[in-house]
Amino acid sequence: YQGLAGRSTKEVLQLYAAHGQQMKLQGSSVVTQLHGAIKKRLKQDLKSLHSFALELSKDFQRQSKTCLYRVLAAVQGIQLQNEAMRMFQMKAFDLEQSLQEVTERYEKEKQKRKALHNSLVELRGNIRVHCRIRPLLPFDAAAGHSVSQDRQRNFSEKVAYAADDETVLVKCSRPGHASVNKTFQFERVYNDLESQDAVFADVAPLLTSLLDGYNVCIMAYGQTGSGKTYTMLGPQLEGNLAFPIEEESELGIIPRATQEVFRLISEKPPGSYWVEVSVVEVYNNEIFDLLAKDSYGKVFGVKRDVVTTREGKSDVPLLTHETVENASEFLHLVNKGLQLRVTHPTLVHAHSSRSHLVVTLTITTVVFGDNFGTLWEDEQTSQRLNKEASCTFPQKMRDSKSTSSSRASSPVQLEATEKMKQVKTRLQLVDLAGSECVGMSGVTGAALRETSFINRSLSALADVLAAIAEQRAHVPYRNSKLTHLLQDSVGGDAKLLVMLCISPGQKYLTESMQSLGFGIRARQVQRGQVKKKNFPVPSKVK
Numbered sequence: 353y354q355g356l357a358g359r360s361t362k363e364v365l366q367l368y369a370a371h372g373q374q375m376k377l378q379g380s381s382v383v384t385q386l387h388g389a390i391k392k393r394l395k396q397d398l399k400s401l402h403s404f405a406l407e408l409s410k411d412f413q414r415q416s417k418t419c420l421y422r423v424l425a426a427v428q429g430i431q432l433q434n435e436a437m438r439m440f441q442m443k444a445f446d447l448e449q450s451l452q453e454v455t456e457r458y459e460k461e462k463q464k465r466k467a468l469h470n471s472l473v474e475l476r477g478n479i480r481v482h483c484r485i486r487p488l489l490p491f492d493a494a495a496g497h498s499v500s501q502d503r504q505r506n507f508s509e510k511v512a513y514a515a516d517d518e519t520v521l522v523k524c525s526r527p528g529h530a531s532v533n534k535t536f537q538f539e540r541v542y543n544d545l546e547s548q549d550a551v552f553a554d555v556a557p558l559l560t561s562l563l564d565g566y567n568v569c570i571m572a573y574g575q576t577g578s579g580k581t582y583t584m585l586g587p588q589l590e591g592n593l594a595f596p597i598e599e600e601s602e603l604g605i606i607p608r609a610t611q612e613v614f615r616l617i618s619e620k621p622p623g624s625y626w627v628e629v630s631v632v633e634v635y636n637n638e639i640f641d642l643l644a645k646d647s648y649g650k651v652f653g654v655k656r657d658v659v660t661t662r663e664g665k666s667d668v669p670l671l672t673h674e675t676v677e678n679a680s681e682f683l684h685l686v687n688k689g690l691q692l693r694v695t696h697p698t699l700v701h702a703h704s705s706r707s708h709l710v711v712t713l714t715i716t717t718v719v720f721g722d723n724f725g726t727l728w729e730d731e732q733t734s735q736r737l738n739k740e741a742s743c744t745f746p747q748k749m750r751d752s753k754s755t756s757s758s759r760a761s762s763p764v765q766l767e768a769t770e771k772m773k774q775v776k777t778r779l780q781l782v783d784l785a786g787s788e789c790v791g792m793s794g795v796t797g798a799a800l801r802e803t804s805f806i807n808r809s810l811s812a813l814a815d816v817l818a819a820i821a822e823q824r825a826h827v828p829y830r831n832s833k834l835t836h837l838l839q840d841s842v843g844g845d846a847k848l849l850v851m852l853c854i855s856p857g858q859k860y861l862t863e864s865m866q867s868l869g870f871g872i873r874a875r876q877v878q879r880g881q882v883k884k885k886n887f888p889v890p891s892k893v894k
């Protein structure tokens with residue numbers, strides 16, 4: 353700028369313009385250079401980007417191909433699996449069907465086998481034995497103070513099960529004891545969930561036999577607390593031996609059997625049947641008539657005796673037989689009798705399981721016809737009944753306040769008797785005393801007496817069964833009042849069903865095994881075909 357001094361503005365401006373031009377020329381060449389470099393670089397980048405993208409797309413193609421193969425393989429696999437699944441399903445369906453067929457065939461065979469077994473039982477006069485295992489109940493866990501908690505827990509452990517509807521399984525291993533693993537077969541086994549309905553369903557066919565002319569006896573056997581009374585009568589109210597009539601579904605065999613008998617009778621011509629009831633308790637080898645009344649008509653227990661008639665039958669002279677016309681009359685009557693078991697001073701005993709209870713329904717059938725089969729087995733009775741004939745129909749029986757001894761005083765109407773007979777069949781329902789063999793040590797007084805009487809009567813029952821099983825000439829019925837009273841039923845005059853009752857807990861293992869053993873021995877008894885009472889033989893077609 354020193355050179356500018358002294359120059360004119362014009363010159364200066366010219367100089368500036370020339371300088372600017374020069375600068376411009378210089379700048380544009382740098383830009384060009386820069387532009388070239390950038391362009392070159394960009395080209396390179398674009399190229400590598402292009403090759404990268406190419407590589408990427410190739411890779412993508414490769415990978416998607418692999419994936420596609422994989423997907424295809426998976427789809428194929430699934431298809432194969434589906435196919436296999438379908439095959440399995442078809443196989444399972446086939447198996448299910450054949451299982452169903454086999455089950456149906458098995459059920460049919462089982463029914464056939466049961467029917468055959470039943471006929472065999474009938475022919476041999478076997479005692480039928482059913483076994484009911486009651487559920488575990490809260491009181492099963494309770495034990496004395498001296499028992500440790502562990503033992504207490506073991507006590508309530510279940511050891512008796514229904515393996516199926518014909519088999520009881522007893523399984524138990526206790527430290528210090530030989531382990532038990534045993535099965536027992538019976539005509540029918542009820543598990544702990546089976547209802548009173550189910551039990552009665554198997555008993556009901558016997559009642560049809562009753563009206564066909566057979567005597568029937570159903571007897572509950574088992575230790576105290578095993579469910580005998582529950583099974584025979586139903587659940588009992590605390591401190592009351594009667595059963596609540598309202599709870600229909602809970603009713604036991606005795607009330608249900610009565611209902612069934614009256615239902616069966618209602619299908620017959622009116623007036624041709626009537627029913628009498630007696631309620632007897634065997635306590636300390638004494639027989640008590642629980643329906644006997646005093647002169648005021650109040651029920652009170654009277655001691656009776658059992659005798660053998662000239663025909664060799666057992667009989668209880670003077671025993672009260674009340675005529676009943678329907679099931680509810682029967683229930684009220686039996687309930688009254690049962691309440692007596694706790695209130696009557698001569699019958700005081702702490703627990704109902706200390707006595708045997710025998711409820712008997714006698715069904716008298718009036719049969720018309722002149723073509724009777726064989727002679728009456730009890731010809732004398734027949735003649736006596738025929739004298740009373742036509743006419744001791746229920747109302748009259750009731751009016752005369754009948755006992756078995758007072759019947760002979762009934763009116764005589766001989767003209768109608770020629771072609772008429774009366775046939776008596778008997779349904780005995782027995783709730784036996786507890787079968788446990790309580791150790792005698794420590795038991796004194798009344799309890800000792802009770803226990804020894806119960807033990808004696810139940811062993812007399814076992815002895816009687818053993819004598820019949822061995823076909824001994826002498827059967828010791830008279831060794832105990834119980835066996836004497838039940839002589840006709842046990843000895844082959846009746847279809848006899850023993851209902852074994854079992855407590856499932858470990859605490860009762862010994863007693864349960866004893867009861868099951870009794871049941872097995874009873875099952876083996878063959879008494880010869882049970883006789884049917886004399887009904888008229890249908891006359892041949894003329």
Ligand code: ADP
Nearest residue numbers: 486487575576577578579580581582583587705
């Ligand atoms: P047992 O007459 O043999 O001494 P119980 O019939 O009195 O025995 O039964 C003892 C207890 O067990 C009663 O409280 C009874 O209600 C109950 N029990 C018995 N069997 C059954 C059952 N199958 N289901 C429910 N409770 C039962």
Ligand code: MG
Nearest residue numbers: 580581704705
């Ligand atoms: Mg009882």
